[in-house]
Every structure is written in C-alpha cells, then in structure tokens.
Amino acid sequence: MAQVLRHVPGIRDPNVLVDAASRDDAAVYRISPDRALVVTVDFFTPIVDDPATWGAIAAANALSDVYAMGGKPLFALNLVGWPREKLPMSLLGEVLRGAQSVVDRAGCLILGGHSVDDPEPKFGMVVVGEVHPDRMLTNQGARPGDLLVLTKPLGIGILATALKKGILDESELAQAVEVMTTLNDGAARAAVAHGATAATDVTGFGLIGHLRNIVDGSGVGARIDVARLPLLPGATELAAQGSVPGGTRRNLETIPVEFGDDVSSMEQLLCADPRTSGGLLNAIPEDRVRGLSDDLRAGGAPAYRVIGEITAERGVIRIGRGSGL
Ligand code: CO
Ligand code: CO
Numbered sequence: 001m002a003q004v005l006r007h008v009p010g011i012r013d014p015n016v017l018v019d020a021a022s023r024d025d026a027a028v029y030r031i032s033p034d035r036a037l038v039v040t041v042d043f044f045t046p047i048v049d050d051p052a053t054w055g056a057i058a059a060a061n062a063l064s065d066v067y068a069m070g071g072k073p074l075f076a077l078n079l080v081g082w083p084r085e086k087l088p089m090s091l092l093g094e095v096l097r098g099a100q101s102v103v104d105r106a107g108c109l110i111l112g113g114h115s116v117d118d119p120e121p122k123f124g125m126v127v128v129g130e131v132h133p134d135r136m137l138t139n140q141g142a143r144p145g146d147l148l149v150l151t152k153p154l155g156i157g158i159l160a161t162a163l164k165k166g167i168l169d170e171s172e173l174a175q176a177v178e179v180m181t182t183l184n185d186g187a188a189r190a191a192v193a194h195g196a197t198a199a200t201d202v203t204g205f206g207l208i209g210h211l212r213n214i215v216d217g218s219g220v221g222a223r224i225d226v227a228r229l230p231l232l233p234g235a236t237e238l239a240a241q242g243s244v245p246g247g248t249r250r251n252l253e254t255i256p257v258e259f260g261d262d263v264s265s266m267e268q269l270l271c272a273d274p275r276t277s278g279g280l281l282n283a284i285p286e287d288r289v290r291g292l293s294d295d296l297r298a299g300g301a302p303a304y305r306v307i308g309e310i311t312a313e314r315g316v317i318r319i320g321r322g323s324g325l
Pocket of ligand 1: 064068200201202203
C-alpha cells in the first residue's frame, strides 16, 4: 500500500501528523491542540472455519492499528464482501456477532458499515480512534540503547497455514485463536504510560518487516537475539513439516536483515512469519522496561519479552544468538 500511496501528491496540511509516507499503522489527524483522530482500515478473507471466530480475529486485527499508535478506539464501521448466492446471510450474522464481542471488549462501538456482493467472503473494519498528539506512538523516535519489547508470540502465520492444510490439532488452533483475539489495548496503554519511544504492531511483514519500519523511521539500527523470541507452541514443528506461508519467503527476500551464522533457516522463517493480529513491538528506554513488563504481565499479554535493542548502526538490523541482553 505504501508503495502505491507514494505517488499521491504531497500533502501540505499542518494537522496531518501521520500519513502513508512513514509506513505507520494508521493515519493521524489533529482536530484540536490536545486531540487527534487515528483512522485505519483492514479486511481479509477467512483464516479460520468458524465464522464468529473469523469476525473476532478481524476485529482485533483492525483495532490493533489504533493501539499501535498509542490510541484508543472510539467507533468502527464494518466492511463486508459476501457471496449472497453461495453463503447464507445467517453465517454473516455469526461473523458480525464475533466482531461485536471483541469491539465491546475494546469499549468501542460499531456504528454502521457497507457490504458488497463478492465471490469470496471478506470482512474487516474501518476504526476511528483518538490519541493525544504529544503522546502518540509511531515508527519514529526509537533511540540507540532502547530495548525492544514484543508482546505476543511469533508463528501465527505458520499455524494458519497448517490449519489450511488440515494438520493443526485442536489445542494448537485454540492457542492461535486466543493469541489473535487478544486485544493490544493493555499493551498500548502500558507502552504510553512507560514512555515507549516507538511502536508498531507485527502483522503481514513479520517481525523483520515491522522492525525495519521502526529502524528506518527512527534513523537507527537494531539487534535481535533469536534465543529470546517468544514462539507459539508447535510453530517450529509445523514449519519443519512445510507449513510456511507464501509471504514468509517474500519478506525474507525483500526486507534487508543480517542474520548471524548461528541463526538457523527455521529461525529466519519465524522472524519473517507474516501474521494476523500480532503483538506490539515497542522500543523503550532500558530504565522503563521493568515498569512496562509489570504492566504487561498484569494485563495478561500472552508472551511479552525483551527481544533485542536499538543500536546506532543506522539502517542495519542484526539478528543473532545470545547477544548478552
Ligand atoms: Co499495523
Ligand atoms: Co493494518
């Protein structure tokens, strides 16, 4: 999307705080000195069989881009593509019910939406949120010495691919669903409260792609310790059996990263795993990490972990093992 939007003529409005140029998670527009709107849109085809679960995942994923900016969602609009002739409308009702349950949990409202006839079902949302212009979190602002904290485990894309192949067992599916429907609200509040310097959520471009956005956005480098990466149970085994999403290799081919000799090809796959409704990746000053970790633990973040640090080696991402963090 960023590639296409690059060709939109330059926008000159001082109230535009974040636009497509910075590869951030949402657009931010200031409406008064202490309030800005955070607006994002996301939709996709089914990734699980159960319609309500799909709706719930899509909602959590759409809300996440508001949280990734340090914002609070206010209201949402549903976006629906539906094959009216092929699938009963009652099934769509299930999707919307699943989405509603997650939006309720976020303290957000669904105020409308739009549907079109579509040969393949699609569901997602436009979400409008707000943030204080001085407290928003973007890809810019990370400083050398900041630690990198990830709040959800990696491997969702691998599990989703295994599900499509029919080789995912019940407990693995339940874990993946749990992770994908967990809101990033607590993680976002904790990041803002403890002075995170940059944040994004980890989605389609995998850990390396979204870290690349922070590194480029902030004009810094980063170092990741693979031994510290939180993984979903079963992810390594399923990837070894060939459950690797197509986007993984594309991410590895297009996103510049220097892997150490001691990083296995399996670990490289996990670093590039494209995912839906991933966790937040924050950069945060070292002396603030303890407070952040305490809040994340109290808020039930599935697998928060310090995974690396920001370096002064501008533009360079090094991924190795046991970097002594
Ligand atoms: Co995002
Ligand atoms: Co998004």
